[in-house]
Amino acid sequence: MPDQFPTGSSGYATGQLARALAAAVSAGTEADRERALRKLRRWEDVLGGMADGTLTVGSRTPVADTPAWVTLEVAHGGFATGRYLAEVPLSEEEAARVASLPDDVPGRNERERLNLWYLGDDGQAELLAALRGGHYRVDVPEDAALPVLVLLLDKGFPEQALDLAAELRPLMHRLRLTPRLTQVARPSGSAVRLTSVRAAAASLRSARVPAQIATMRDAVTVWNPLYDRLVALWCRTVDGEPPHLDGSGAVRGGWPCRTWPADWATARATWLADFAEAARARAPTGRQSHPKNNFARLRRALESCPDGSDALTAREVGWIRRAIANTVSRRGAPGTGQRDAWRTAQAAAVAAPTNAALAGVLAGRLDRYPADGGLPSLDVATAAVSEAETTAEIPLGTAMPGHLVHKAARSLEAPVDELVRLGVITSGETLAAVLPQLTSRLLSAAIDDPVVAGLHEQCYTAFRRRRGLLLLGLEHQVRFTELPWVDALAPCRSPEPDDAAAARRALRQTTMLALTAFPHALLPNPLVTELRALAKQAGLALPLVEEVAADIFMGTFTTKWRDAAAVASRLLAGTLYADYYDLPADWSTPQRTVLRWGKRTTADFTALCRERAGTSGGTTVKNGMLLEQSQILTTHNLAVLVDGLTLTDELRDRAPRLARQAFDWIVRRQAQRTDDRHAALIQVKNAAYAWRQALFLLSFCEPTVRYAHAERLADETRGTVLEPAVEGLLHVLRGGRFTATGTVRGGAGVRFLGWADGANPFSVRGE
Incomplete structure (x- = not known):
């Protein structure tokens, strides 16, 4: 009997609705109230759709009668609201264009008439001119649909163009399928930015005097x-x-x-x-x-x-x-x-100028640059107030405060590593947000025509801004190549792209950047997605795995988890990590697989995780215990990346410093106390994950370095909740092993884990 497809519960959405309502009632400013009301509307849409059956939470096509490729509005937690992001009112420019159209242009509404006009001779000519000059912006992936169709016709691929038109036709009355036309061409290069000049200036102008x-x-x-x-x-x-x-x-x-x-x-x-x-x-x-x-x-x-x-x-x-x-x-x-x-x-x-006044001056400087572009240099933001900028409140030579410079720096265009150094990119999540700007250029390098490549690049970057859906039944998020207009570009791609070496270099650099900049943090799912795209472009079959939320875990894993675990055991055999976590020595036994929801799952890996966790899952906590074992066995992508990209030598040189940074982060984190139970659970979970990262890095260090790190850590954590964890580490460094329950026989040492069925001994709660 086939598995019945699971669906999400409305309990989470109901709680979010209540919080949004409370925030709207207690909002201190009009802006806060507007934000709260927008959240309230989204959660009302979610619950309304779940109640009337138009939304199926957990499916990759959650909105009834809607193809998977449509970009949806998604609330926190991956809940689709039922709205289409490309279903927007006509802009002033679009309304003026529609008003000038001949009466014989068909369409049931203005949006459809405009979309169909762009398929005519005059509309095609306008789009082609914008595409060739680069005078357009793709905000959501659907913006690239009709431009691709027009390019296919221009390149002599009428069959693919007709197929694409047939795919788009049912939604032409609802979706904007053309980009924003602009006067300034979009720059391209190796630099990236976190946000646009327009967004940075708006953020500065939102500053208010307390x-x-x-x-x-x-x-x-x-x-x-x-x-x-x-x-x-x-x-x-x-x-x-x-x-x-x-x-x-x-x-x-x-x-x-x-x-x-x-x-x-x-x-x-x-x-x-x-x-x-x-x-x-x-x-x-x-x-x-x-x-x-x-x-x-x-x-x-x-x-x-x-x-x-x-x-x-x-x-x-x-x-x-x-x-x-x-x-x-x-x-x-x-x-x-x-x-x-x-x-x-x-x-x-x-008498000192307020931050709000100085923010206005800085926003004015940013206004001198293209709104959709980036800041060419940080000197623009760091310069003192000039004579032309002085006012009765702001004297000549006033220095710009650092926190305002940081706001402007979010629009700085620079190499990724430079943005990390400047503190603009502060986490793996932020790194994942800018990485598509590089990935898109590498993926577009397989297209010889620069006009088509430029459109492909913008479309990919817009696609990566899509918020992921809550998925159950081992479903996967919509892939870029599933967009009909992206698939239609296949004839334009080179049969033998020569960009694999560039993709491999980018993959190596990004991996090392994530490890060195944030050694305490797991690779977040958006970053894993980009690394997977780069690996595919580089021709590398890397079994990269995602972090799975404990409250939606389906009780099994697909085969790539077992493949990743086999790499980890091979790479780390005989190391501190393998000894501390008792990694299996051999994965040579033929894999046992089971078909679940149409996916090939690994029975033996799942069984091992259950055995090590001491639970079969079911509740959120027990699922968390089981998932933590899957991360331990796979090192959550670290071993796969280091092995597949031959990063061992590079990592060995940096591992002592990085391990120290990870341990320092854990000590600081565990020194913080909170009275909130959920916050305390998150705190200990993240600290345990950082501990695992530190032990992975420490495994590439010399024995003397390992002991030095552990002894220093013992001095810093004596009398704290971390003391048993350090005792357990020292026990393993001396050649000992943990018992089956993760303790030291006859000693106080304990294996540090983030999930526990009951009170976690490493949890820090306020007095």
């Missing part, structure tokens, strides 16, 4: 001068010296409201009008509005005596005298050197 800073600046520049004028106004009514406090706190000096200046009514009305105008522009804070504050008492008294009459009671006059005495004793009387020095110091404290 509420506390804005309140403080208002106090110094608006309310304090008004307060000083108010105190001075009341001091003019004092008969004798200004009231002040003596050493015992009693009020001494003259009394207010004894003498009324001739211009009292005018001066009073002017001050009240200035206060009202200031209050309209900004809300008074507690210091100006609290009823017991000196400012509020003096203001209310001023409002009560329009003509200097005896409208005030003796009690109110006493409060005026007390308020004047308080401020005069503390800061000096208005107009005195003591008070002026205090106000000057306050003004200097808030």
